[in-house]
Amino acid sequence: MGGAQSRNILGKPYARGIVFNEPLIFERSRAGRNGCDVAKSPFEQKEISAGFAKGTLREDFTGFVEVSEPSAVRHFTRLSQWNYGVDSNFYPLGSCTMKYNPKVNEAVARLAGFTGLHPLQDEATAQGALRVIYELEKYLCDIVGMHSASLQPAAGAQGELTGLMLIHAYLKDKGNARKKVILPDSSHGTNPASAALCEYSTVPLASGTDGLIDCSALEKLMDEETAALMVTNPNTLGMFEKNIKRVCEIVHAKGGLVYADGANLNAILGKTRFGDMGVDVCHMNLHKTFSTPHGGGGPGSGPVLAKDFLAPYMPAPRVVLADGRYKLEHNPPKSVGALNAFYGNFGVYLRAYVYLLSVGGEGLGDISDAAVLNANYILSRLKGHYHVPYDGPCMHECVLSDKFQKDAHVSTLDIAKSLIDRGFHPPTIYFPLIVKGAMMIEPTESESLETMDTFVDAMVDIAEVAKTHPLSLAEAPVLAKMRRLDETQAVRNPDLRHKP
Amino acid sequence: MDYPDGLYYTKDHEWGMDENGILTVGITDYAQGELGDVVYVELPQEGTIIKAGEPFGVVESVKSVSDLYSPVSGEVVEINPDLEAEPETVNSSPYDRGWMIKIAMSKPAELEKLLSPEAYAEYLATLK
Amino acid sequence: MRYIPLTPEDRKTMLSSIGAASVESLFSHIRDEIRFKGKFSIPTAMSEQEVMRFASELAAQNSPAASAPCFLGAGAYNHFVPSAVDQLIMRSEFYTSYTPYQPEISQGNLQAIYEYQSYVCSLFNMEVANASMYDGASALAEAVLMACRITGKNEVVISDLVHPRWRKTVATYVLNRGTNIIQTEDHPTGKTDPERLLKAITQNTSAVVVQSPNFFGNVEDWDAVGKVCREKGVLFIACTAEAMSLGLLRPAGDFGADIVVGEGQSLGLGLNFGGPYLGMFATREKHLRQTPGRICGRTTDKDGKKGFVLTMSTREQHIRREKATSNICSNQALCALTTTIYLTLMGKGGFSQTAKNCHYAALALKQKISSVGNGARNSFDLPFFNEFLADLPVSADELNKRLAKKGAVGGYDVSRDYPKMENKILLAATELTTPAEIDLMVKTLGEGK
Structure with missing residues (x-):
């Protein structure tokens, strides 16, 4: 640890805590312990092997453990303490909308009337759950100005895939599924990957100098072999595509459809709707905009929503309301099929439903108000300290770069890791790809002014240290559980599992 | 930065060394420096026919993937067998032990379109 | 609104820092023609x-x-889930965190993923596992795509005793890729016939897909399937929809499977009306670079301390974009953690004993329904784990209605997916099944004799 780093960090009032050591669970195992006293079976316990061919039954339980319940609980509690969550502190991860995860959502999702429901039990015995699906589809359609929705996609990427499949199926029905999808160069990586799964080749569309879609460039690219344009609006620079209506017209004029990636929906709730912009199909990330937890990487939920002409192609089964009863329609003739075994991540979208009840229709605009105000505030305070590649008011997130720190050889990575020492989760870094050394900050509506001020102070402190002791930042983090990890070694010598 | 004499260069940062119509191909010192630690090199099978300017393989660092473009057309007659186990050779010895493939050139005249060490150095200067 | 902390005073301070007159002015670049002025439902x-x-x-x-x-x-x-499982996943440092892209402050999630990957490898006896997929069905679809990538072939042979919804999911994923799906007709005999697989394989076949226990609950012969695959030089994809069976039955990894996928719902996740569940995905080391999804690996930090990172990321969409091995980004991390905790608590003995208890209950159910003497009996004389197909004197629908009147949930009517399979029902039992419940079934079956 460098002395310079100690001077710059340890004298300051950043938090430290107790961090316990904890080995792999496999190293806690001792013969003769157990973490669950299994109930004795009330049934006759015959010799099982008689019923099976030789060599069918498992004898080898290598790799499984023997630990007591208290040891297991302590193990996972300690592991949890090595993580940083929204409940710990500010989580300004751009494009990820790390907002507060309300506790009433968790309480409702744990009601036995929901957790104990078997996906294949009789519809008559699951009316409450089917109503949740039916109403949530309706509410979500309303929010983005669409006509039909499916909650089946388990995450945003699967929603995207589904949306492109709807486009493919519709165009194919009309005679030509077409070959290409146009993507702005600022798009998320899932967009091209989903397009490839639909056998669409991707055509990049360079952003204009203002960071927005260049309509004349789009006009040149758009042709009758192009199935769709995929847009993110607000885009990944945090800017609203103000010509979106014109953009949609250009695509429609050549018979193509417009797909909107809903990753940044938190900026425009109650302000404007994809459907009214001219978008034909979109997905949402309920784990972003609608407050369901990210769970350390999932489960998410990525509903797909579309205009009525795409409704027949939606994945099945569909929930319909007939004579006051909710029913499942299993085989709509034009449906693209199924994305997973049942109805998607019910337990996740149930939380989003509860969130909507808590916020209310009239409260949606308040969310984007606060989200956009917060992002602009942070931008206004960091402006002189960090380079702003695209000026102008931002929406719910702002993008900065390390250009001012370049000469001191301080990179975005150093800034991110130095934030960790100051008690903050770093912003999204090195995305969007079109900004060198990008830092994408999304505060969400959940943050108080005081929290944002302490974050800004930490960012300013880092910018100052970059001038006076730039080398010390390359050492960060020094206060976290781990220092920087060797990712090259991880790839060159893959160690991907405990080998018993 | 090192760009040895006697080699041909491309704007995609490959180099080639001609020995009696067989071109040995690798990536330049500049390219390996930009990539960072090389962790994987994907090469074509011997016998593959490749065209000038088209991708013949992939080189990966921890967080990036780059296509490798062939400077000339021809048939791949040999690949560097050591790169599978030791891709880091591309970093430590880009012009020697880090070579990637040998191509039996079908159009040796294509060499004339490639850059001299001086021209490549000038090109690099424009990238700064 | 209790979720938004800003006070009117805060807003004033912030607007003045921004130099904006009002919050509304921050939305001025959204043209009036597309502004929403209505009221939500x-x-x-x-x-x-x-x-x-x-x-x-x-x-x-x-x-x-x-x-x-x-x-x-x-x-x-x-299945039963110990109380500690839910208590632990409610720790908000787990569930309110994002994907561990900043490893220094995500070691808990990363170590848990590493432990999960280790468990999945042990469950299936495979060499490498990813950090999870959405569910078993979509994991199977990804396995088929992966097999096509590895072999460069665009055809797959799949037993029609693979879960119907899983087959449908596979068909949806490959819809626009022109992949030829050859389904065997094995359902009349209740078990996949290796000879039939052998005949179905062509020179274009990339892989064979078999599920065990299969959709009718019967245990497939992994050894025979593995031999067919090796003989024909195609990849062997094994799947299971009931992970609890792995506490009783030898895993496909013992028999040379190339890719194994499973639904992990039984391992601590509850029913939850179909999700969130857990797609478990494992393969051989040699196929690592073609594997979809996130993978966690162990390495060291600057001070030489052991720690964990997400690794092999060049396979993934955020780097390789259209050439990625999959478009998956968010996975089912919290469900993978749940299963890791569940397997830890159950341990060697508990896992094996619970699986046995499921089997005992199913054997008792089988024996009791055939004792009714009205033609109700298990349809096949084949080994099963905790689920089996039964012949009925009435339609499955009729029996289920009678059970519903008594507040019970009947079995699955397989004629929904196999139209000729009438008067048959798929019945499952678990460690939670009681003798009184089986008596109820027997009594109900006996009605209207």
Whole structure:
């Protein structure tokens, strides 16, 4: 640890805590312990092997453990303490909308009337759950100005895939599924990957100098072999595509459809709707905009929503309301099929439903108000300290770069890791790809002014240290559980599992 | 930065060394420096026919993937067998032990379109 | 609104820092023609008290299978979950964190993923596993795509005793890729015939897909399937929809499977009306670079301390974009953690004993229904784990209606997917099944004799 780093960090009032050591669970195992006293079976316990061919039954339980319940609980509690969550502190991860995860959502999702429901039990015995699906589809359609929705996609990427499949199926029905999808160069990586799964080749569309879609460039690219344009609006620079209506017209004029990636929906709730912009199909990330937890990487939920002409192609089964009863329609003739075994991540979208009840229709605009105000505030305070590649008011997130720190050889990575020492989760870094050394900050509506001020102070402190002791930042983090990890070694010598 | 004499260069940062119509191909010192630690090199099978300017393989660092473009057309007659186990050779010895493939050139005249060490150095200067 | 901390005073301070007159002015670049001026159909905001009352009423409109005598399986099973599991996943440092892209402050999630990957490898006896997929069905679809990539071939042979919804998911994923799906007709005999697989394989076949226990609950012959695959030089994809069976049965990895996928719902996740569940995905080291999804690996930090990172990321969409091995980004991390905790608590002995108890209950159910003497009996004389197909003197629908009247949840009507299979029902039992519940089934079956 460098002395310079100690001077710059340890004298300051950043938090430290107790961090316990904890080995792999496999190293806690001792013969003769157990973490669950299994109930004795009330049934006759015959010799099982008689019923099976030789060599069918498992004898080898290598790799499984023997630990007591208290040891297991302590193990996972300690592991949890090595993580940083929204409940710990500010989580300004751009494009990820790390907002507060309300506790009433968790309480409702744990009601036995929901957790104990078997996906294949009789519809008559699951009316409450089917109503949740039916109403949530309706509410979500309303929010983005669409006509039909499916909650089946388990995450945003699967929603995207589904949306492109709807486009493919519709165009194919009309005679030509077409070959290409146009993507702005600022798009998320899932967009091209989903397009490839639909056998669409991707055509990049360079952003204009203002960071927005260049309509004349789009006009040149758009042709009758192009199935769709995929847009993110607000885009990944945090800017609203103000010509979106014109953009949609250009695509429609050549018979193509417009797909909107809903990753940044938190900026425009109650302000404007994809459907009214001219978008034909979109997905949402309920784990972003609608407050369901990210769970350390999932489960998410990525509903797909579309205009009525795409409704027949939606994945099945569909929930319909007939004579006051909710029913499942299993085989709509034009449906693209199924994305997973049942109805998607019910337990996740149930939380989003509860969130909507808590916020209310009239409260949606308040969310984007606060989200956009917060992002602009942070931008206004960091402006002189960090380079702003695209000026102008931002929406719910702002993008900065390390250009001012370049000469001191301080990179975005150093800034991110130095934030960790100051008690903050770093912003999204090195995305969007079109900004060198990008830092994408999304505060969400959940943050108080005081929290944002302490974050800004930490960012300013880092910018100052970059001038006076730039080398010390390359050492960060020094206060976290781990220092920087060797990712090259991880790839060159893959160690991907405990080998018993 | 090192760009040895006697080699041909491309704007995609490959180099080639001609020995009696067989071109040995690798990536330049500049390219390996930009990539960072090389962790994987994907090469074509011997016998593959490749065209000038088209991708013949992939080189990966921890967080990036780059296509490798062939400077000339021809048939791949040999690949560097050591790169599978030791891709880091591309970093430590880009012009020697880090070579990637040998191509039996079908159009040796294509060499004339490639850059001299001086021209490549000038090109690099424009990238700064 | 209790989720938004800004006061009017805060807003004033912030606007003045921004140099904007009003919050509204920050939206001025959204043109008026597309501004939303209507009213949403979403109800007016509810207090937490009102939300709880309303949601409890909705929950009360459901009669959950888990609170009733339940004989329904077919890809989702009602197992016991120790209390510590939910207590631990409620720790908000787990569930309110994002994907561990900043490893220094995500070691807990990363170590848990590493432990999960280790467990999945042990469950299936495979060499490498990823950090999870959405569910078993989509994991199978990804396995088929992966097999096509590895072999460069665009055809797959799949037993028609693979879960119907899983087959449908595979068909949907490959819809636009022109992949030829050859389905065998094995359902009349209840077990996949290796000879039939052998005949179905062509020179274009990339892989064979077999599920065990299969959709009818019967245990497949992994050894024979593995031999067919090796003989024909195609990849062997094995799957299971009931992970609890791995506590009793030898895993496909013992028999040379190339890719194994499974639904992990039985391992601590509850029924939850179909999700979130857990797609487990494992393969051989040699196929690592073609594997979809996130992978965690162990390495060291600057001080030489052991720690964990997400690794091999060049396979993934955020780097390789259209050439990525999959478009998956968010996975089912919290569900993978749940299963890791569950398997830790169950341990060697508990896992094996619970699997045995499921089997004992299913054997008792089989024996009791054939004792009714009205033609009800298991349809095939084949070894099964905790689920089997039964012949009935009436339609499955009729029996299920009778059971419903008694507050019980009947079995799965397979004629929905195999139209000729009438008067048959798929019945499941687990460690939670009681003798009284089986008596109820027997009594109900006997009615109308």
